[in-house]
Amino acid sequence: ERVWIFCVVTMLLLLTAGTMFYAVYDYGVVTKGAAFHADPTAPARETAFQDGRVIQTGPNAYSVYMVGHLWMWSPSPIHVKQGAAITFYVTSTDVLHGFEVQGTTINLTAVPGIVGTVSYNFSHPGTYHIICNEFCGIEHQAMIGRIIVD
Numbered sequence: 001e002r003v004w005i006f007c008v009v010t011m012l013l014l015l016t017a018g019t020m021f022y023a024v025y026d027y028g029v030v031t032k033g034a035a036f037h038a039d040p041t042a043p044a045r046e047t048a049f050q051d052g053r054v055i056q057t058g059p060n061a062y063s064v065y066m067v068g069h070l071w072m073w074s075p076s077p078i079h080v081k082q083g084a085a086i087t088f089y090v091t092s093t094d095v096l097h098g099f100e101v102q103g104t105t106i107n108l109t110a111v112p113g114i115v116g117t118v119s120y121n122f123s124h125p126g127t128y129h130i131i132c133n134e135f136c137g138i139e140h141q142a143m144i145g146r147i148i149v150d
């Protein structure tokens with residue numbers, strides 16, 4: 001009987017350790033930042049995440065370098081003109097956040113160490129709320145950003 005108990009406990013420990021390793025490794029907790037450096041355009045992009053953040057790339061086109069962190073979106077608010085075509089580059093500096101822009105089809109997960117991208121054309125003026133749809137802690141529900149199209 002003891003042998004069986006030992007076997008079960010060992011299996012549980014192995015499974016737990018394996019799952020934790022997979023989660024940490026795969027979601028980039030350990031490799032945080034590595035995803036940037038594998039890409040030749042990475043240094044410029046890393047800088048964009050740190051300062052610039054909203055970069056005009058055409059007459060009414062922008063690249064937005066959006067960072068999710070406990071518990072806000074940066075940059076916010078963003079001002080753009082009607083018809084603006086925006087390419088979002090989205091990442092997180094801590095845990096998983098959900099990047100969803102209400103009233104649009106934008107919905108992706110902000111993952112530490114990984115840059116997700118999505119493009120959208122804002123054809124109607126108004127205030128669009130960026131909401132976090134991934135539970136990320138005590139102030140999750142207050143993690144709201146704004147995109148103002150005028």
Ligand code: CUA
Pocket residue numbers: 068071096097098132133134135136137140141143
């Ligand atoms: Cu960030 Cu929920």
